[in-house]
Amino acid sequence: MGSSSKREGESRDEVSAPAGSQPKWEGPLDTAIMFVDLVDSSVFASVLGLKEYSDYVESFHEVVRVQCEHFFEHYLRGKYERVRDYEYFVIGDELVFFMHTAKPSNDVYLLATLGITLKAAWFASPFNRERVERRSAAAEIAVGINFGTVWARQLESGFKMQGYAINLAKRIESHSRDGHHFRIFLSDTAYNLLHARMRNLLFSDREFATGKGILSRFSVYEIVDAFVDSVERLAPEIAELFEELMGAAIDSNSRDLWIHSAYQVAGEKRHGGVTEEAAGRCRRVLNYQPENAVALYYLAQFYREQENLELAEISYSQLLRAWPDFGHGHLEFGKCLTEMGKEKEARTAYLRAERLGIEEAAEGRTQGEGLEKTPEQ
Amino acid sequence: MMTNSFFFLFRCMLVMCAVSLFSAGCEESSTTSRGGGAGPSSLETGKVIGDEKESDPGATPPAEGTNVPDPAEIVPNVPDPAEVVPHVPDPAEIE
Numbered sequence: 001m002g003s004s005s006k007r008e009g010e011s012r013d014e015v016s017a018p019a020g021s022q023p024k025w026e027g028p029l030d031t032a033i034m035f036v037d038l039v040d041s042s043v044f045a046s047v048l049g050l051k052e053y054s055d056y057v058e059s060f061h062e063v064v065r066v067q068c069e070h071f072f073e074h075y076l077r078g079k080y081e082r083v084r085d086y087e088y089f090v091i092g093d094e095l096v097f098f099m100h101t102a103k104p105s106n107d108v109y110l111l112a113t114l115g116i117t118l119k120a121a122w123f124a125s126p127f128n129r130e131r132v133e134r135r136s137a138a139a140e141i142a143v144g145i146n147f148g149t150v151w152a153r154q155l156e157s158g159f160k161m162q163g164y165a166i167n168l169a170k171r172i173e174s175h176s177r178d179g180h181h182f183r184i185f186l187s188d189t190a191y192n193l194l195h196a197r198m199r200n201l202l203f204s205d206r207e208f209a210t211g212k213g214i215l216s217r218f219s220v221y222e223i224v225d226a227f228v229d230s231v232e233r234l235a236p237e238i239a240e241l242f243e244e245l246m247g248a249a250i251d252s253n254s255r256d257l258w259i260h261s262a263y264q265v266a267g268e269k270r271h272g273g274v275t276e277e278a279a280g281r282c283r284r285v286l287n288y289q290p291e292n293a294v295a296l297y298y299l300a301q302f303y304r305e306q307e308n309l310e311l312a313e314i315s316y317s318q319l320l321r322a323w324p325d326f327g328h329g330h331l332e333f334g335k336c337l338t339e340m341g342k343e344k345e346a347r348t349a350y351l352r353a354e355r356l357g358i359e360e361a362a363e364g365r366t367q368g369e370g371l372e373k374t375p376e377q
Numbered sequence: 378m379m380t381n382s383f384f385f386l387f388r389c390m391l392v393m394c395a396v397s398l399f400s401a402g403c404e405e406s407s408t409t410s411r412g413g414g415a416g417p418s419s420l421e422t423g424k425v426i427g428d429e430k431e432s433d434p435g436a437t438p439p440a441e442g443t444n445v446p447d448p449a450e451i452v453p454n455v456p457d458p459a460e461v462v463p464h465v466p467d468p469a470e471i472e
Binding site for chain 1: 470
């Protein structure tokens with residue numbers, strides 16, 4: 001649907017400012033690229049009337065406009081400038097976003113968190129609200145993120161970019177519609193810029209995909225779970241609607257567990273701990289997804305807060321069996337074991353966290369060693 | 378004359394004694410009937426601020442601004458959300 005609405009003379013690998021004027025500058029530009037697309041929009045087009053379909057697409061445009069503006073102007077406090085640092089275009093049922101500052105890892109991270117936030121914002125749109133209230137599944141969006149070099153021409157009106165990296169980002173987005181978790185996929189390059197640095201995003205194992213016009217198979221990683229507070233990043237009017245809908249969506253729909261993750265992260269921040277209700281939802285999620293990282297983590301936290309350390313230990317162990325590279329899980333497990341007086345086991349947990357780049361773990365280990373030596377002195 | 382006024386005075390004293398004994402009896406009966414089907418006026422007079430635990434569970438809540446307990450007693454040990462640091466750091470940016 002989106003391609004039919006593209007500007008004249010614009011191909012998939014050539015997006016952004018209109019051509020026609022002499023460029024102020026042109027050359028290769030390292031850019032993070034994100035495609036966001038409405039899943040099953042053709043199905044909606046075939047069953048909805050012309051006006052209803054137009055309202056549906058218009059609703060998506062409005063969500064993108066409000067949310068992107070809030071994300072950059074308010075949440076990031078206007079640090080980044082449109083055109084100079086980032087640019088986005090909404091064409092039909094598709095959004096394409098470019099970010100090209102001097103910090104590639106940060107650019108990819110911002111796009112990943114913006115993608116998660118846009119999912120939440122779209123979920124809270126009037127179109128989806130009606131569907132959730134009817135207990136139907138919400139209309140989804142899929143996201144593909146790539147990082148690569150494009151040929152950029154800087155015109156008066158902004159950058160005009162061309163390159164294979166744009167094609168690949170689009171193919172990753174197409175692949176992401178078949179995702180099982182967040183439906184946000186990153187290319188190999190984007191993943192390598194991010195995964196070792198960020199502990200609040202958990203990724204799937206590498207999988208291979210094929211795409212139209214891409215000669216060989218390409219590897220992608222899906223965001224499986226995220227300790228990202230979408231509510232904090234949402235425009236206030238959208239955040240309110242999202243919070244109202246979250247509980248009903250979790251209780252009625254076992255598929256969109258990304259909403260459960262958003263609920264737990266925002267809930268813990270709001271209440272200063274894991275409530276009984278939140279713990280109940282963790283248990284229900286674990287009934288059908290026993291390795292859900294957010295559910296295991298917050299359930300362990302809940303037990304710790306209730307001083308039920310034996311059950312906390314079981315939840316942490318289960319979490320770390322499923323997610324052995326989740327550094328922060330090892331850190332919290334170390335703290336739990338220290339509280340239980342299991343100093344040797346705690347030391348091992350802290351060491352694992354340290355190996356995964358969690359600097360705070362060294363402090364915990366040192367304190368633990370101090371406690372261990374005290375009785376001998 | 379003297380006898381008549383003496384008797385009048387004596388009758389007045391008797392009436393006053395009877396009235397005071399009667400009023401003392403009434404006070405005692407209102408105290409013992411608290412919470413046991415006494416009229417609304419006696420409940421109102423017997424109510425003590427901060428004595429909510431003794432009132433009926435189905436009773437209507439007090440009007441806004443009256444009998445408000447200390448907030449610290451309602452929500453114990455809940456930190457200010459603004460001060461809460463999430464367990465897993467969720468930075469806005471990497472650098």
